[in-house]
Amino acid sequence: MLTSLADAGKLAYDKGYCNSQALPVIGIPKGLFYYEHRVLWESFFKILGFPVVVSEDTNKEILDYGIIHCSNETCLPVKVFHGHVYSLKDKADYIFIPRYTSLDKNEYTCPKFCGLPDMALLNLKNRIKVLEVKLHIDKDTGLTFESLKEIAKTLGVSYHDTVEAFRTALELFHEKKREFSRVNCYNQVRDLNKRAVSVLGHPYVIYDSYLSMKLIKKLKEKDIDVYTPVNLDHETKRHNAYPYQGRAFWEVGFENLGSAFTYAQDKNMNGIIYLSPFACGVDAFIIEYIERRFKDCYKVPFLKLIIDEHTGEAGFDTRVEAFLDMIG
Numbered sequence: 077m078l079t080s081l082a083d084a085g086k087l088a089y090d091k092g093y094c095n096s097q098a099l100p101v102i103g104i105p106k107g108l109f110y111y112e113h114r115v116l117w118e119s120f121f122k123i124l125g126f127p128v129v130v131s132e133d134t135n136k137e138i139l140d141y142g143i144i145h146c147s148n149e150t151c152l153p154v155k156v157f158h159g160h161v162y163s164l165k166d167k168a169d170y171i172f173i174p175r176y177t178s179l180d181k182n183e184y185t186c187p188k189f190c191g192l193p194d195m196a197l198l199n200l201k202n203r204i205k206v207l208e209v210k211l212h213i214d215k216d217t218g219l220t221f222e223s224l225k226e227i228a229k230t231l232g233v234s235y236h237d238t239v240e241a242f243r244t245a246l247e248l249f250h251e252k253k254r255e256f257s258r259v260n261c262y263n264q265v266r267d268l269n270k271r272a273v274s275v276l277g278h279p280y281v282i283y284d285s286y287l288s289m290k291l292i293k294k295l296k297e298k299d300i301d302v303y304t305p306v307n308l309d310h311e312t313k314r315h316n317a318y319p320y321q322g323r324a325f326w327e328v329g330f331e332n333l334g335s336a337f338t339y340a341q342d343k344n345m346n347g348i349i350y351l352s353p354f355a356c357g358v359d360a361f362i363i364e365y366i367e368r369r370f371k372d373c374y375k376v377p378f379l380k381l382i383i384d385e386h387t388g389e390a391g392f393d394t395r396v397e398a399f400l401d402m403i404g
Contacts, residue, residue, distance in 0.1 A: 099126050100231065102207065103168025105160035106131045108153060108189070109176060111279040115252050117172060119245035124233060129167050131160040134286035138163055143385060145199045152353040152384050153280050154188050154195070156287065161196050161204065170207045170230070171196070175223075178214035183327040186358055207231075209242075214324075262307040266344070271403070272301040274339040276332045277351035278359075279306075281383075288351055289389050291381075291396065298400065300346075305335040312338055318369060326358050336366045340374040347377040347403040349396075354384035377403050 102121045104110065109117075110130075121128050132138065134156055142159030161171055173196055176189040188195070193208045207227055210219040221239065228238040266272065273295055281287050282304060295302050305313065313334030315321060320333065332350070339345045350366065352359040363380055370378050379399045381392065 100169035101127045101129055101167070103161075103164035103171045104128060104130045105157055105164060105171065105173070106133065107157035107160045107284070108192070108280045109174055111283045113174075113249070116245050116249040117174070119248050120242055121172070123241040123244055124231070124238065126231065129164065131163050134160070134284050136286075139286070139385060147199075149355065151188070151355045152287065153278065153284075154192075155385070156284070157192075157280075158196060158199055162200060165200070165204050170205045172207045172209075175208050175210045177210070177212040179211060179327055181214050182322075182324040183214065183330060184324065185327055186356075256306070257309065260307055261309070262303055266303075267301055268344055270299060270301050271346045272303060272344060273346055273403075274303045274335065274348045275351060276305065276335055276348060278328055278353070278356075281353055282351050287353070287383065289383075289387075289392050291349070291351060294393070294396065295400075300400075303339065303345075305331045308335055308338055316341075319365070326362075328358055329362050332362050333365060337369065337374075340370060340376045345376055347379065347399060349379045349381060349399070351381050351383065354382050 104114070104117060104121075114130075118128055118130070138159035139156055140159070141162040142155035142157065145162055146155040146158045161173070164171055173193045175191075175193055176185045178184045193206050196204065197206055207230065208223060209227065210223040212219050224238050224242055225235050228235040231238075275282050275292055275295070277288075282292065285293065292302050292304075314330055315334070316337040317325070317330045317334035318337055320329065336348060336350070339348055350359075350363055352363060367378065367380070370376065377399065379395065381395065383392070
């Protein structure tokens with residue numbers, strides 16, 4: 077069983093994937109899919125022996141790049157993603173942008189994810205070369221292997237080695253997820269002697285310190301325990317994702333609906349904050365369901381924070397401080 081990227085790299089050399097020739101550099105943007113799947117994709121390319129460069133943490137320069145190269149109608153995280161891609165254009169030979177359509181049965185991603193490689197090429201006027209892996213688990217897993225064949229051809233490696241590298245990286249990714257769940261399960265780590273707040277939202281918003289204005293860090297500095305959807309198991313979130321249990325819905329919708337109603341049932345949860353980017357169509361539905369059901373069924377305090385590229389940190393902090401004063 078692989079336990080680290082060091083093991084993955086050793087496997088690459090053992091299998092003979094690496095050679096002394098100069099290899100193309102693979103750029104991975106630090107946005108959108110990165111926050112959940114970085115282990116998978118970094119491992120995949122490193123196992124194949126290719127150097128990987130990840131863009132810097134989100135900052136004002138990257139945000140400005142995204143605003144310049146993306147349409148005004150696009151949500152903030154997609155703009156930022158374009159900024160990350162642009163920042164890599166002179167640092168990498170290829171930019172890796174997966175095409176996610178569905179990641180599980182009856183679960184679909186935001187439409188922007190479905191066309192992300194095309195958007196990046198169009199908005200950056202073909203100034204980059206893109207590698208993509210297609211994931212459409214609900215319908216056709218064969219698309220993934222077809223796209224792996226294209227990657228093998230582009231990078232000049234065998235299809236067999238590419239598939240083996242992908243399967244090994246996937247094994248490592250799932251092992252890391254299981255390990256994280258064992259250590260960070262909500263029911264195991266909850267400290268009833270401390271205030272607790274749940275922070276909900278897209279992973280690429282709440283874990284991006286620039287977009288989230290370091291919300292999680294600020295809460296922890298006030299000695300508040302912070303819990304997000306990753307602290308709950310998959311089955312619990314799907315079971316509590318009212319009113320879409322057993323039906324087709326957005327993957328992030330299941331995560332946040334299920335998490336909101338799970339945490340709301342815990343009388344020891346002091347409050348829930350939902351951090352949402354302006355112009356997110358998925359969140360427009362999700363937050364509406366949460367607010368309506370909270371009003372009818374739960375008494376847990378709820379704060380909705382909408383952010384965009386014009387949001388000021390002072391006003392953001394004032395709202396958070398007022399919320400914390402309210403929950404005591």
